Amino acid sequence: MADRLRMRSSVRNALVWRVLHDAIADLTAALGRDQLDVLDVGGGTGGIAVxxxxxxxxxxxxxxxxxxxxxxxxxxADAGVTALVSGVQGDAANLPDLLQSADPRHGEAAEVGFDLVVCHSVLEIVDDPAPVLVGVAHSLRPGGLASIVTANAVAAALHRAIAGRFDEALHVLRDPLGRYGQSDPTPRRFALSDVRSLVEAAGLTVVATHGARVFADVVPTGSLDGDPQAAASLVELELEAADVPALRDIASALHLIARR
Ligand SMILES: C[S@@+](CC[C@H](N)C(=O)[O-])C[C@H]1O[C@@H](n2cnc3c(N)ncnc32)[C@H](O)[C@@H]1O
Structure with missing residues (x-):
């Protein structure tokens, strides 16, 4: 069971990690140093931070x-990286204030800045995504990169229709910024053009867009069971599909890289 979950999770996260590794390689080459200052907005239990x-x-x-x-x-602590990880409790809508008061350099007129800001699976659940993105842009050093992952409304419509919930699919298409029903766990979703506009309105330049989980959320349950080669093939397929525009646009999640 644990192996099955691990396999599913590695397939689901493969594209996001490839994009992050590429962004890190880009930044370390441009900055000429190996260690980056990273902010993970809504980073939760540290699945990416650690x-x-x-x-x-x-x-x-x-x-x-x-x-x-x-x-x-x-x-x-379990990973032995306590010295490199710090947590700040607060609302992402107030990033500049939160980071200013959390920064030990506060009071010395030093500017808080990060090379990479990660904001994954957060814009769909906060009260208002716009101020969060403004804070993300403000937290980046010039030339820094933001990695933004959001739920894709188009994919949700497809998935609801495949589940036979045609009324819910129609609802998502007509109103991606609202829930499709009381059982919908996600307050809002985005079409690619909408999230791109929001990111650009915050003052960032979108430099790449990818689709995460084009197939992983729709392949039959059990299709990976006990078959590591099937999981490896699905990862390869996901990585290839992520940058094919027609497939990217129906992926469960949209992954944007934007530069300040
Ligand atoms: C779906 S989880 C995503 C966790 C992580 N970013 C990831 O991709 O695995 C959303 C996270 O955002 C946090 N969150 C929700 N609203 C927030 C807000 N207004 N400000 C900061 N964090 C928030 C939640 O506590 C949760 O940890």
Whole structure:
């Protein structure tokens, strides 16, 4: 069971990690240093922050949930990277204030700035995504990169229709910024053009767009069971599909890289 979950999770996260690794390679080459300052907005329990710290980067996680931040601390300790990971509790809508007061350099007129800001699976659940993105842009050093992952409304419509919930599919298409029904766990989703506009309105330049999980969320349950080669093939397929515009546009999640 644990192996099955691990296999599914590695397939689901493969594209996001490839894009992050590419962004990190781009930044370290441009900056001429191996260690980046990373901000993970809504970073939760550290699923991204801790592996980034294990690569040697300094990571600050901002999250509203004290429980998640406690889990982050434990995860960082287990991985031996406590010195590289810090958690700040607060609302991502107030990033500049939160980071200013959390920064030990505060009071010395030093500017808080990050090379890479990660904001994954957060814009769909915050009260208002616009101020979060303004804070993301403000937190980046000039030339820094933002990695933004959001739920794709088009994919949700497809998935609801495949599940036979045609009324819900229609609802998502007509109103991606609202829930399709009471059972919808996601307050809002975005079409690619909408999230791109929001990112650009915050003052960032979108430099790449990818689709994450084109197939992984629709392949039959059990199709990976006990077959590591099938998982490897699906990862390869996902990585290839991510940059094919017609497939990117129906992926479960949209992954944008934007530069300040
Ligand atoms: C779906 S999880 C995503 C976690 C992580 N970014 C990832 O991709 O695995 C959303 C996270 O955002 C946090 N969150 C929700 N609203 C927030 C807000 N207004 N400000 C900061 N964090 C928030 C939640 O506590 C949760 O940890």
């Amino acid at each position: 592996p980034l710290a294990e690569l040697g980067h300094r990571v600050t996680v901002v999250d509203t949930s004290p429980d998640s931040l406690a889990a982050l601390e434990r995860r960082a």
